[in-house]
Amino acid sequence: KQEVTQIPAALSVPEGENLVLNCSFTDSAIYNLQWFRQDPGKGLTSLLLIQSSQREQTSGRLNASLDKSSGRSTLYIAASQPGDSATYLCAVTYSGTYKYIFGTGTRLKVLA
Amino acid sequence: DGGITQSPKYLFRKEGQNVTLSCEQNLNHDAMYWYRQDPGQGLRLIYYSQIVNDFQKGDIAEGYSVSREKKESFPLTVTSAQKNPTAFYLCASQYGGGSGKLFFGSGTQLSVL
Numbered sequence: 001k002q003e004v005t006q007i008p009a010a011l012s013v014p015e016g017e018n019l020v021l022n023c024s025f026t027d028s029a030i031y032n033l034q035w036f037r038q039d040p041g042k043g044l045t046s047l048l049l050i051q052s053s054q055r056e057q058t059s060g061r062l063n064a065s066l067d068k069s070s071g072r073s074t075l076y077i078a079a080s081q082p083g084d085s086a087t088y089l090c091a092v093t094y095s096g097t098y099k100y101i102f103g104t105g106t107r108l109k110v111l112a
Numbered sequence: 113d114g115g116i117t118q119s120p121k122y123l124f125r126k127e128g129q130n131v132t133l134s135c136e137q138n139l140n141h142d143a144m145y146w147y148r149q150d151p152g153q154g155l156r157l158i159y160y161s162q163i164v165n166d167f168q169k170g171d172i173a174e175g176y177s178v179s180r181e182k183k184e185s186f187p188l189t190v191t192s193a194q195k196n197p198t199a200f201y202l203c204a205s206q207y208g209g210g211s212g213k214l215f216f217g218s219g220t221q222l223s224v225l
Contacts (some may be wrong), residue, residue, distance in 0.1 A: 004154070034214060043118075043202055043216035044155075089154070091214075098143060098162060098206075099170065100214065102154035 002027045004092055006103035013080055014111050021075040021106045023090035028068045031095045035064050035075050038087045038105070047088075048075070079112045114139045117122035118203050124225050125190065125197060127131055133188045133220045135203035141215070143206040144186040148172060148199045149219075155202065169194050190222060 005024045013019050023033070032051045036044040048057045048064040050073070056065040063076040077084060091103040116137045125131045137144065143162050147155040157170030161180040175194025180186055187203075190197045203217040 004221075036214075041200075041219070043116075043213070043218045044204075045211045046215065049213050089153075094223070098145075098160055098168075099157055100145075100155075102147075102156075104152065104154045 002092075002094070002101055004090060004101050005052045006088075006090060006106050008106060009104065010039060010107040010109075012111060015026045015080060015082060017080050017110075018076070018078050019080055021077070021088050021108070023073040023075070023103055025071050025073075025092050025101075027094065029094060030092045031097075033064075033066055033073050033090060033092045033097040034100070035073075036060075036089045036091065038089060040087075042044075044089065079104075080108075082110050082112045085109050116119075116203055116215055116217035118201075118220050120220060121218070123220055123222045125222060126225050127195055128192045130189055130191050131222070133190070133201055133203075133222070135186045135188065136184055137186075137203075137205045137215075137217075138184060139205055139207070139215060140183070141205035141207045142183070142203060143208075144180070145204040145206070145214070146170075146176075146178065146186070146188045147204065148201060149204045150199050158188065 001074040003026045034049045035047045050066045061078040087107045091100040091102040093100045119134045145160045146158040159178040161167035177189045201220045204214045
């Protein structure tokens with residue numbers, strides 16, 4: 001069964017810390033992987049998309065890496081700010097399907 | 113501005129009633145999706161559509177129905193057969209189906225009276 005796991009479920013850090021969020025997937029034959037941000041009661045915003053042929057993607061203070069062989073992706077957030085507080089979800093899709101499989105997310109709180 | 117619009121933001125359903133959630137996009141995307149989000153669970157796919165007049169069931173389609181008469185619109189009906197409809201419903205669209213970024217609407221919170 002294809003599953004996506006995100007650990008920890010919740011994380012609190014002081015402002016300014018660099019942090020890493022983890023995403024694991026059981027089937028390594030992914031087509032692509034996306035990281036999303038969700039604020040309470042809102043929709044999801046796509047942060048980064050990594051194609052299966054890529055190792056990482058960067059956008060501002062965010063860097064996402066992909067290691068297909070180990071079934072893992074990490075989202076690195078540099079110099080965290082209170083405005084980064086949100087739930088971060090990862091999702092994978094596989095070739096030949098339009099279905100994304102989502103993790104349950106990591107709820108991040110950055111303390112001022 | 114291009115984007116996805118979901119309405120209403122909050123919706124209440126009486127027992128035995130069908131309700132329809134609206135989703136409209138002006139991104140010219142071919143693929144559209146409906147997801148359900150419950151607290152502590154990942155998003156689960158209800159229905160998706162890759163092209164006008166065609167749609168496929170997702171993992172939890174029972175008790176739901178959709179239509180895709182226009183490229184811009186993908187309404188979701190929650191029928192009386194859905195016995196546990198309380199959830200946050202999210203509509204998404206995608207260019208290039210399967211390879212591009214997913215864009216989401218702001219969601220509809222459905223509750224049962």
